[in-house]
Every structure is written in C-alpha cells, then in structure tokens.
Amino acid sequence: MELIKQNSPVLFFFNPSKKWLVKISKKEALHTHIGILKHADAIGKEYGSKIITNKDKYVYLLKPTMYDYIMKIQHGTQIVYPKDLGYIVARAGIQNNQKIVEIGTGSASLTSFVASIVKPRGHVYTFDVDENFMKIAAKNLKKCGMEKYVTQQNLDIKTVKKVPLTDADVALIDLGDPWTVVPQVRQMLKGSGAVFAICPTMNQLEKLTMALVENEFTDIESTEHILRTIDAREGKTRHSFQGIGHTTYLCFARKAFFDRKSKNKSESEGKKEPTEKPKKITKKPVKKPAKKTLTKTKIKSSSSK
C-alpha cells in the first residue's frame, strides 16, 4: 500500500472539472470554492482515500498519472490531447527503449507522454527555437518527472547543416510548416521508421502529404480523432450535451526507399533492381533532391489554390 507523505504528488479530485494537482507540503492549504484543502490532512493516507473540506465536501486523493499532468500542464501553445497522444503511440508502435526525435517541443505535452512510454532506456530528443516555450517545456517536464528521459535543444532543424542524430525509431513534428523539415526528418529516421505530424489545418495535411511522397515515405495516413463522452446513468444514457470541438488532425507515414534514381537507371537495363548496393543508391537521393523537392512542393502548392 502506498501512503501519501510530504512531497508526494496528489490530484485533489472533486469532480472532472474541479481537480487540483499539487505536491504535498505539510503547511500548505488550497483555498477553493468547495472549501479549504489542507495538505496535512492527506499525509499518511492511502492513495484513493478522501479528505473533507471545511465546507463538508469530499475530495479524493488520487495518484497523478501522465494524463493528469498533461491536462494540467501550463501551456503557451495548444497542447496535444490524450486521444491524439494515444493514437500516436498505438499507430507508430512506440515502446520503451526507443529513440524518439521531436521537432517543435511546444509545451511538452507530447514530449512528456512519449517519454513516459520509452523510459527508462529510451530517450526523446526535442528541438525548438523559442526560448520562452523551451523554459515552459522544461518546467513541465520536471513537474511530471520526465526530465531525465528528454534532451531539449535550441536548434532550427529546417536550416541545420548536419542533422543532430540518426537512427531514430520515430519522429514527431509539431510545427506550423511541418513540410519544411521532411528531408531532415528522413535523415534522422531508421529505414521503415515512423513520422507523425500534428496538423491543425487541412492545408497542412495536404502540403505535408505532398512532401512525404516526394521524400519517399509510404503508408501515409491522415486522420482525425473525435472523442465523445457519454453520460451513462440509469435509464437516461446518452451522449453528453457538452460539446466536443476540433483539436488537430494527425499525419502518419513510414520511411521507405523508392529508389527513384535506380529505377530510371534500371529502366534502360530492363527493370532489374541493383540490389547489391541498396545503401548508397538509396541514401544519396535523400539528401540532395530532397531539398530541391521541397522547393518544388512550394511552387506547386501555391499554384494549386
């Protein structure tokens, strides 16, 4: 049995919309609409127990999960919601021990969740260019205990000469213009490695998809995830009246080797694949044409509207 002590993290839970995430500190108290919550009252109790406020309201002492941290995260930007976090992990097959790269740390909601899955041996390398967000992210990572499993760096992946790492299992992109980093992401990924991008607009999905095809990704899938809550009550079960709005779209793909150059070559040779040296042939087209590619994508896409 796990008892709450000084410095234990606790979610004071009154109801789904009234809950407070704290670190227990003997002398502190939380003043709320439902009364005063004295930290000291929680000490020595088992997680799941309740305390009573001075207004006679029961508050449960829950052990915070990554979900609770994310829903209470301090965010300067839009966070990635659990419904989307979950699908990212399930679709990309993220597991402990993996090496993850993330472009665009934001408030670190995605970073934290993914770190909680790949730890203790896996690691998340996350890049951002905004010092303010980086500070918020660092604070958030620390709060949920994930800072050891994450390396934050101020680096603009779009313009980087040499990518800071390779052989990543999964790459995550959370930028306004995700298509601009596809060539770099490709270089950082293992063969067959997955990429996931957070795309709030349909236009981003469209441009990104074009860039992914151009940069030899396959199994490309764009999705939208709708979570509806249900009020299950005796004799009165129905969906909740409370609305659900848009959060974001997601775009997934896996790195492949299209061997375009070799294909052209091989055309004159009767379509035989030069299987003896797949590496050189496949690696080269990635680095350079990829950059041209992007330019092309831009030109095309602007004329397409």
Added chain:
Amino acid sequence: MELIKQNSPVLFFFNPSKKWLVKISKKEALHTHIGILKHADAIGKEYGSKIITNKDKYVYLLKPTMYDYIMKIQHGTQIVYPKDLGYIVARAGIQNNQKIVEIGTGSASLTSFVASIVKPRGHVYTFDVDENFMKIAAKNLKKCGMEKYVTQQNLDIKTVKKVPLTDADVALIDLGDPWTVVPQVRQMLKGSGAVFAICPTMNQLEKLTMALVENEFTDIESTEHILRTIDAREGKTRHSFQGIGHTTYLCFARKAFFDRKSKNKSESEGKKEPTEKPKKITKKPVKKPAKKTLTKTKIKSSSSK
C-alpha cells in the same frame, strides 16, 4: 542500419489494404494478386527497401510494429482497435514497469499492446475461461513476441474465492457482463488504480457505471472514439468516402475509498474521519457488501427498463 535476414519479421506493404505480415523464410514465396513475393528477395535489404513482384509491382519491406501485429491478429472475437488501445494507455497513464490485470483475454489484442508498453519489467496477468480463445491468444502473443511479459490463466474471476493477485496498477475488463467482476477487480487494484472496460453496448456502460459507483470508484468516464481518415491530395482534400463504423465504447474509473461504513459511524461522532486505520475500514466493506451490491444492481437494472 538494420538488415533483414532469415527469420526477420517483415510487413510486405503494397497499400493500406494489401499488406502481408511474414517471418522471412529463405525458400518461401507468397502468391498474391499483385504477383509472387519471394522471401529470399528481402534478405540482406534494409527495412524500408522494396522488392518487385513478377508482375512488376513494388512492395515495401516494413518492420512490423505492434500496430501491424494487432491489425493482422487472428481473432475469434472482436479485437480492440488502435484508436481505443491508444486512449486506454493515455487515459490510464499506463507505462513500463506496471502490473496490469486483464479479465477476458479474447484474441489478446489489448493484452499484446499493453504488454508492449509495460515490458520489460512490468507484467500483464490475463484471465479467461474459454480454452479455444486462450490458445488463439497464446499464438498471437507469441507471434508479436510478447509471451514473456504475459501470464495467461484459465480462471473465472466472477466466482473466484480469493483474487489471484493484488496491487495492480490498472485493470482491464473485456467481458459481456463487466459489472459482475467489479468487486473482484477492486480487490486486485491499488488505491487510486484505474479500471478500463470495453463495452460494445450502451446498456453495458449503464450497468457498469452503477456497479462502479456502488463499489466506490470515482472519476468515472464513458467515452466513444471515432477515427476518421482524410484523403489529403493536392487540391482535393476531404474525408474518406470509406465509412467508419462502431467498434466499442470505453468505460474508465479509479478506485477510491468512500468510507461509507465509517461515514455512518462518524456521523454520530461529529463527522470526524477515523483516519488512524484507513485500511481495515476501507478494505472490509469491499469484499462482502460488494457482492450484495451486484445482486442489487441486477434487480434494479432489470426493473429500470
């Protein structure tokens, strides 16, 4: 770089609806509508590379993820889909190192996915009463390499005298009548531990919710997850015409201690919580009244229609 060799798992990927999951075996070949796929052609190639069929079609050699295993799982029952698997992990905060109990193994899609998250130090204990499903499940667990992290047992949790384990972080229920095992699930969980039930009907959500309240669970949430795919194409982006149907509803809750008995007691004592021995007071009401409770739930619920 990871090269494919004899016995490597490979997903032959032609397109999202034409893909084959195999273990490479030098002398085998797969006869498909798009031509013959010779396993030998894959050997020595990097994951992500392609091979060409005798009908001149390109097939990519992807490294199977847990998603691929689950979507190709042999199932005697309805599987749990990735959109739901992901939310279960995200909402319950499942991480490596946890102890998970599952009632109703089914085809082991949920079992496998959760095992992939809690491994290598965590463990899934799964119970079923159908020998046939248990065999299918064992086969599926082996295929995706999760058998070491899972203990399967033929045990009817509903009628068990003594629960086979305690202190689980998360309990998963995939039964037609999930409400019948709520008291046992409660005994197996840690304080504040989470339960998730797979409920294909609204009626199950309703009965289960009543049983959860009766058995002192809090933060109860019923949800439905809709995944829509989007065809992102230049100048023609829209949702896919291909439909999305119902899979299941999900019900989540966390174990709390309502201290009902103590509350009655304490009423005469001026509402002071007997905080000195929370264990005995809270544990006892669980075992026995819980069983009565269920009977009540049944009676009530039948009359409620």
Added chain:
Amino acid sequence: MELIKQNSPVLFFFNPSKKWLVKISKKEALHTHIGILKHADAIGKEYGSKIITNKDKYVYLLKPTMYDYIMKIQHGTQIVYPKDLGYIVARAGIQNNQKIVEIGTGSASLTSFVASIVKPRGHVYTFDVDENFMKIAAKNLKKCGMEKYVTQQNLDIKTVKKVPLTDADVALIDLGDPWTVVPQVRQMLKGSGAVFAICPTMNQLEKLTMALVENEFTDIESTEHILRTIDAREGKTRHSFQGIGHTTYLCFARKAFFDRKSKNKSESEGKKEPTEKPKKITKKPVKKPAKKTLTKTKIKSSSSK
C-alpha cells in the same frame, strides 16, 4: 425588389453569434454592445442592405427565414435543431398539403418548421397537456406567422378514449415516454404513414423500438445527426474549435399491417392470406391489442428479440 417598411420582420445580422430578430417599429431602437440600431434606419431599404450603428459597425438587414425564427425561439424546453428538423422532413417525405399530428408541442420549433412546409393547404394538429408551454408555443407560432396552419389542443393522447383525428400522413412525438402513445399514434396514421420521435436518451430509443415492433411498424430506423462547422479560410481550413454537443436521437418508422391474427388463423389454412378483407382484419388488431401490447412489451420484452 422587396423594401423594408413599418412592421416588416428583420434580422439585424452582425455575425453568427450577434444577431437580433425584430419587427420594425419606426420609433424603436435596439441598444447593443455594438451600438444603437435604429429601426427607422432600416425603413425603405432593400433586404440585404446594411445600416451603421453609432459605434460605426455595419449590421445587415436580413429577411428572417424559418431557421432564424427557430434559432431565436423562446423556449421553456429543449428545441429541435435545424439539423434534426431537416432530416425529419427529408426522411418522412413531408410536403405541402399533408396532415401532420404532433404529440408534445413543446416550444413549437418542430411544429413551426413542419407547418412552414405543409402550408398553405396542409395542417399540423398538435397536442400538449402543459398550459404554460402551450402559451409559449402559441406565441412562437404567431411570431413566425404559422398560427393559421396549426391547431393546438390541450389533450392527453395517452389516456384519450377516441383519437381526435385519423388519416394523418406523418405523426411526430416529442414526449419523455414516447412509447406510451404508440397505439394511439397508429390509429391516427394512414397505412404506410410515418412516425418520428425525438428521443434524447438511448433508453427511450430502445423502449420505443420495442413498442413500434409490437404495434406493427416497419422500416424502423434510429439515427443521430452530427453537424460540424468548418472554418474555411485561405490556407487555414479546418473544423471549428467550437464544440458540438449532443442534442437528441431520432426514431423513425412506418405503419404496416403485420396481420398477426390472420397469420394465426391462416396457419391452419396453409398460410393463405385472407386478402379479400384486409381492412377488418388489419384494423381490429390495432385498436385493442395495441393497448395490451404495451403491457406485454414491459413484461415479455425479452421475447421480442
């Protein structure tokens, strides 16, 4: 061209969430956050024109449609929303010239909309038992000019001895317990006539469906209608962040003649349908057993599957 004059109805439209429905009255003015809207400014202008407030904001003078009336209706109860109103008309094939019966007038949103479709020769007969709602409904019907096409009556259809009308094309039910009036609704409908019920909970759909089967309705269909709004903006098109919540479920069916009695008879006669007198045979079982039926539904509802 239609010019606005004294007493013309006008929708002052600033944006989708700031709009006011008025009847022009020379000396009136509307004081709003965006400034003062003088009715007099609208007089003599064409519908679609704009006026300017004293805060220099443009407000368009739209001609109110039934949609505008319904969205601005005074309601003591939940209104039926346009997405549902539209489907009711489209699924039931409501057209002008039809005879419609409605049980449960509520705020008359459904009444008004249906009247606007069946007018000028069709008619809506609507029944309620709550005098207060009936007054609100009468006011709302008058406001949108539909009072001539609607007959309101204070009558409890559940307990009525003789139904007040027959040969209705379509029956609409908006009650908490819609299943209780199915036998009466059946008597009021033409053969093949449609019934639509507004059901806010899944439990209502379930009970109503059982009563519809028991009372010889066919083509039974339960649906839910989700309207999502899209922010279509250059380069930034996406679903709206603003949520969409639950409003109601709908249940549709058409009156058939199952000839259960005749079937029993005919069983001894080698299953020949006594086609020579379909009327008597079919009508009789409706009136009386229908009442028993409901009781039966409750008791042996398990046999109805």
Added chain:
Amino acid sequence: MELIKQNSPVLFFFNPSKKWLVKISKKEALHTHIGILKHADAIGKEYGSKIITNKDKYVYLLKPTMYDYIMKIQHGTQIVYPKDLGYIVARAGIQNNQKIVEIGTGSASLTSFVASIVKPRGHVYTFDVDENFMKIAAKNLKKCGMEKYVTQQNLDIKTVKKVPLTDADVALIDLGDPWTVVPQVRQMLKGSGAVFAICPTMNQLEKLTMALVENEFTDIESTEHILRTIDAREGKTRHSFQGIGHTTYLCFARKAFFDRKSKNKSESEGKKEPTEKPKKITKKPVKKPAKKTLTKTKIKSSSSK
C-alpha cells in the same frame, strides 16, 4: 383509406437494404432473392399491407416518399443525400411558393427534393451543360412526379451574358468549381436570398468562401453532416457497426449589399451612407465588378483575408 391499384407507385419493402420501387402493372412480377413478387397481389390492398412471396417471405407495400425516390434514383453522378437535403431546406428556410435556381442538375436528387417542397406554386429552374445527365435528370424528375415544377435548361451559367432569371429566393450550386458562378448567382438572387453549394472537398469550401466574401455575401457557414444509425435492441443498444463515410460538405451564405463603392465615396463625406438611393448604388457594383472580382480572387486571393 388509400388502396393500391394499377399504376400506383409502391415500395416493396423487405428490409432496409432489400427494397424495390415499382409502378404496379397487373401482369408484371419481380424476381428477387427472397422470391417472386407479383404486382397483382398488391392490387386492392391498403398501403402498409403485406404480400407473401413464393418463398414465404413477407414484403410490405409502402407508399413511396420523396426519400424512397431519391435513394433509388438512377445516378450518373454522386447524389445529394437526405441528411444534406434536409439541412439545405431547414437552413435556407425553403418553403412552398418559392423560386429556386439550381446550377448543375446532376441526377436531380436535390432538384426533386426541393421541388417537392416548393410545389405546387413555387418552381425550380435548373441548368446543366451535359446532355446525358440532363436526360437522366428528366427521367428521374418524371418518375417522382416533379417534372411540372421544374424547368430544365441546357445553359452554361459561367459564360452567360445575361442571367436567365432574377429574384430567386434560393440558389443551389452543384458544380466542381462553384466559385466560378458566384457573380451570376448573385444577380439571380433577391436581396438577403440564400445560396447553398455542394462541395465534396475542403479546397472547394475554401475557394468558394473567398468568392462569396468578394461578391458581398454574408452569414457564410460551411458545415458537414454526419448521420449515424443506432441499433436499438433490448439490452443491446449501440451504434451500428456499419460504417458511415463522407458524402459532401455544404456551404451556405446570404446575399448582402456591402456598398463598397459607396463606402469609398462616403469616406470623403464623413461616412454617411447615401441611404436615399440604395438600389442603384447596390445593384451596379454587382454586375460588373463581380466579373472582375473572380479574376481577382484567383490572382490575389491572399489579400482577401
């Protein structure tokens, strides 16, 4: 009571996916999987009655509604579905007696439904340029008895010098490039009149919205309508497993007078609206600049935000 006779339209209804729409013809019979349906068996029966096939299956004789005609329509193109038809009528406030213009007749599903609402005194004027579709449409209109209320014309509205009609209450556009006819549609509409466009892609919504703003429409709203069916069965109520896919998006707007020209003028006059002659001022800018406008939309669409 309405009895079925020679030439009566009948929907032979076995279940929601097995139903046949026929005109009764004494000597005909329909050969189906569930047996032979003899038309003669239906003659003399009341709508709602049943007949029995030679395979002992019951088939109900329903009276076809506009819904049945539309779902059974012969279509060379994608039809507009009832969920969307209904919303169009409800949102635009379509009623009998109105004058409707439609650009792009297609298979006439929308045409037929709208005609069924505006008849007998209202009228639909529909334009198309494809002779083949026009023939299919004519046949479909005749089948559901709407041909008297519809005027079909082979005319390319995009390039027309003079619009064929004015003062329409509502305009419907079902073209691949709906934005190209917005200036013409504007000329055909009354002030405050509504336009609805059927847009299968997000890109169309985006371009159309820009053209609508440019052409002085207000209350612009893009929506998507999702219909989910529910299997309501005793103790097993849930959404249907059968999927629901994308059909189309809808774009609505109302004609306003922005008075851009007058605004420029009035700027030098201290923002007084020249309210004394709103007609001339507002009408003129419509016709000519509207054409230029479109060109502008294409070139400098970025400035339209």
